[in-house]
Amino acid sequence: MSTKTDKKKLVLFDGSSLAFRSFYAIHNIDSFVNKNGMHTNALFAFHGMMSKILEKEQPTHALVAWDAGKTTFRTEFFGEYKGGRQSTPSEFREQMPFFNVLLDAFGVSHYELTNYEADDIIGTLAMSVDPEEYDVVIISGDKDLTQLARDNVRVDITKKGVSELQSYTPASIQEDMGITPDQIIDMKGLMGDSSDNYPGVTGIGEKTALKLLHEYGSVENLYDQIDDMKKSKRKENLINDKENAILSKKLARIETDAPVEKTIADIPYKGKNVEALMNFYKDMNFNTFMSNLLADSDQADLLTQDWADVNYTYVASVDELKADYFPTASKADGYAFYAENLSKNYHDSDIVQVAWTNGEDIFVGPADLLQADSFKDFLGNAAIAKVVFDAKRTMVMLDYVDVAFAGVVDDVLIGSYLLTARDNSNDLAEVAREFDIEDLSYDESVYGKGAKRGVPEDAAVMHDHLARKIHVMARLQAAIRPQLEANQMDDLYQEMELPLALVLAKLEILGITVDKSQLEAMQVEFQGILDGLEQDIYKEAGHEFNVNSPKQLGVILFEEMGLPVIKKTKTGYSTAQDVLEKLAGEAPIIDLILNYRQLSKLQSTYVEGLQDYIHEDGKIHSRFQQTLTSTGRLSSADPNLQNIPIRSEEGRAIRKAFVPSQDDWVIFSSDYSQIELRVLAHISGDEHMQAAFNNHEDIHTSTAMKVYGVTEDQVTPNMRRNAKAVNFGIVYGISDYGLSQNLNISRPEAKKFIDTYLENYPGVQAYMKDVVEQAKEDGYVETLFKRRRYLPDLHAKNFNVRSFAERNAMNTPIQGTAADIIKIAMVRMDQALKDAGLQANLLLQIHDELVFEAPKSEIDDLEKLVTQIMGEAAQLDVPLEVESNYGATWYEAK
Structure with a gap:
């Protein structure tokens, strides 16, 4: 017989319950979207819960049990079982196929059994093991499973989301409720369960049910002695609802002898599969989890290989620099340059090392070298072509040390982003792996993570790492440029994204x-x-x-x-x-x-x-992330100035703190009016929508008139609000669940609203169908400016995954084109301000809004220029309208 210390541990997870609770554990679900636009909030919360429990419990065996479907043996004798539940939100359904992908990477077995629930799988396995040999821990969001508590079985129930658990044992259940775990079935028989939709006895809740069980012990004993009970309304209800009580107890009982094919020998806990986890994190954009995995020294060793040597020269001081270390003439493919700093926010950190090539040799040295005249001449000479990784970051860091930077012909980060629409902005090694170049370690395996991040004790490790970066950048340039040209993305790259990087650098350096x-x-x-x-x-x-x-x-x-x-x-x-x-x-x-x-x-x-x-x-000095989103939109970080709330007066008031940098200057704001809907009108060719914009009608009022079948004077503010929600909802591929949440209406009402909308805008409806069919044929969708987004899941067998990809096919060309248009406007405005000799500065881009500061004396000229440049950034079948305002603060300008 095993001693207690030798016991093995089996951890059983109620996957269906925990996944559902994970979805609702994070309220702001739109903040958890991966590069493909798929919601990831449930997977994120579920991952955190699993990691925490596996670390704490250290199981020898583990399994996640799933419900097999809506029909079980319980519905055979009670058709309404769980019948009151709403259909699963699409935002949750699209995540469901990936839970098992995560579990496989975690090394945790998973299982479902036709005609049975996850509870029954758990009950059967928990009771099948030798209590002398195994301790069992059950994790669920459903307190029904507390009936399985035994001396060797602890049941942990989620308290808050899935992050906090409360443990139940026979002793704690007795102390809290005065009953045994088995009597929980009797309690449910008497009180019923609204979430599982079985009735119990009218008027009996948990408190009364416990009182009756303390007196009678079980449902059967209660009814054996019911004649002795004093006459009362409760007795009448008990008699009238006897069948319901017996039925409810039967429904509440978890099966402990289900035909489960898995045995304990089939479900050993295998531990993490690092490569599979890395791929999962990459697909979900779980960058923090990826960093944590890499920071684990044991795992980092698995991801760092002994690559072939790269020859380089280490230059320790300015005195060691020689003239032939730098190129003196340009070449088409450029000279690689890289400046290393160890913080994500380069506005708050210093350059630690630099690396570069003269076209033949690679050189590495300390940041002090940048102050040498020969180095400044190289970096500031626009005639010498340069290849970089993240031109914006490079330009900003060099500005902080008073070094001018010009001549960028290629940015391998931007080029890779356009080809893959993946966020690889943290690490050059990630970009390299997209192009099957694997001889570069991840930064975190060299520098560490968090508080431990820093220059390695053996500085030669860093020098070698930087030399490899230069070597890889040159190879990436050769791989990326031909693909951009083949995909007709060269104009997008050369005329929009590369110039924009330099505009954004100036914007960040200037700050607000x-x-x-x-x-x-x-x-x-x-x-x-x-x-x-x-x-x-x-x-x-x-x-x-x-x-x-x-x-x-x-x-x-x-x-x-x-x-x-x-x-x-x-x-x-x-x-x-x-x-x-x-x-x-x-x-x-x-x-x-x-x-x-x-x-x-x-x-x-x-x-x-x-x-x-x-x-x-x-x-x-906020950072504007250019290579993050799959639609091409810019995002802001450290801090996120694009998310300052404007719906409440208190939120808008925060903008009062943003002011011009000089006296007698003002903040000037220009905003595209409903740009995404105008793009939709153009792309779809819908006559009704185009007519509304060309006639300068209020599009939301126009939509309300069509959807509600009323005249303009009959449109109420609430009708217009609802129309606005569905107008913008269509752009973002909103589901009936999403619209119902936005408008506080039922899902059937929301579905009817969307259907009526599409009937009234047949061009939009046709576009949504046609764009999906074309994307299935091509494998991708495009903006008007040839920005691509690949959608391989359009051919997925799983309905939820396929449906999600279809929504992305519909909305990406709209969102992406709108993002492209304002990027074009930013690049052209930068040049137009120089050409016009204006002092005005571009300070921020907030989605469809550009924020400037300017002398009061320039306002008239600036307004004319902005209206012209923004209005002509794209030629659409409907006008691009621009609204401008100015004031002493950003609040007054907006």
Whole structure:
């Protein structure tokens, strides 16, 4: 017999329950989208949960059990079993095929059994092992599984999302409820289960069910003694609902003898498959997880190989530089140059080493070399062609050390991004692997990660790494340029993306001035409002409580105040944003809480958060990421200035802190009006939509008239709001679930709304069908400017994966073309400002808006120039309209 310390451990996961809870654990799902536009929030949360549990439990055996489908042996004797559940949101369905991909990479077995639920697989396996030999841990979001608790079986139930667990053992169940695990089945028989849609006895909840079990022990004993029970409404209900009680107990019982084909010998925990995990992380854009994996020294060794030597010269000081170390004449394919720094945010870190080639030899040395006249002449000479990795980053870093940079002919990061539409911006090794060049280590395997990141103890390791980068960049240039030309992307590359990188570099170097005192005053003001809201909430509640505690808030709203329950979770009442929005107007406390949450987020994320990013020059220097999104849109980071909320007055007020850098200057803002809908009108050729824009009608009012079948004077603000939601929803491939959430309507209503919309815009409907068919034939979709997005999943056998790819085929040409148009406008505006001799500076790009600063005396000229350049950036069948405003702050300009 094994001793306790020798026992093996079996961990069983209720995959269906945990995956579903993972989806709802992250509310802002649109922040979790991979390079292909697929939502990844459920996979992200599920991954975190699995990692944490596997690390904590250290199982010898593990399995994730899945429900096999809606029909089980339970539906055979109760057709309504689980019948009240809504259909699965498409945003969740598209992720479902990838859970098992992740599990395979984790080395965890998975299994489903026709006609049975995941619970039954878990119950059967948990009871099949020798309790003297195995400890069992069950992980689920469903408290029904606590009936399986035994001396050797612990059941952990999720409390908050999937990040917190509460453990149940026979002792804890007895202490908490005064019953045994087996009696949980009796409790469910009496109270029923609304989530599984079985009835129980009318009027009996958990509290009453427990009271009856304390007295009678089981459902059967209760009915054996029911004649002795005092006459009451409860007794009447028990008698009338006896069949329901017996049926509900039967439905609640987890099968422990299901025909499970897996045995304990089939499910050893194998541990991580590093290569498979890396591929999964890459596909999902889980960059942090990828970094963590690489930072693990054991794993890093697996990904770093002993490559063939690359010969290079190390130049230790300026005195060692020689004239022939630098090229003196240009050549078409360029000379590679690379500046290394060890931080993602290059505005806050220094260059540590540089590497370059003169066309024949490779050289590596410290950043001090940049101050040599010969080095400055090389870098600043526009006639000497240069190949770089991330031209924008390179130009910004060199500017910080007062070194001019010109002559970029190729950026292998941008070129790779255009060909693959993948985010490889963190590491040259990632780009190289896209082109089957594998003789370069990942940066994190050389420099480490997080607090441990730094120059390796053996500096020669870094020198060798940088020399390899120069060697790889030259090979990448030779591989990328012919492919760009073959794909008709050369104009996109040469005339849009490469010049834009230099425009963005200038924009980042310049930064935008921020009045910190304004933010500090706002912080005090907001805190006063928050304190007042807190007191008003206490007054409505009748007592003080933790406003930030969903559990405490749920008790107050739904038990103490008796508000209608919108959604229950396994641990209580949901007080999520969408729930509270549905309750708006039901009681004053709801609006108070919504206001409190909104203001609290503004305070922490922006009013306080932005202050941390103000540099010594009084400016914020955000990074504009050019090679991140699959549609071509720019994104902003450190901080993200594109996400400052503008729907509330408090959110808009944050823009008051953004001011011109000079006295007697103003902030000038120019914004494309509904550019994505105008692109849709052009691409689809829809006559109704084009007519609305060409006649300068309000497109949302026009849509409302068509969808609701009313005249213009009958369109209400709410009708226009709904029309606006579906107009922009179509552009982003919105589902009926997404629209229902946006408008707080049912999914059938949302579906009908979308169907009616498409009937009234037949050109749009035809475009959506035609673009998918063409993409299936070509394998990709294109913008008007030949930017490609490959969609291999259009031929996937799995319906959800295929449907998601189809939505991307529909919306990528629209979003991507709109992104291309404003990029063209930025490049042309940069040149136009020089040609016109204006002092105005471009400061920011916020999606469809360009923000400038300019002397007041230039405003008229600037407005004419911007309107012309932005309006003529593309020739569409409908006009590109530009709206401009200016003021003393960004707030006044917008």
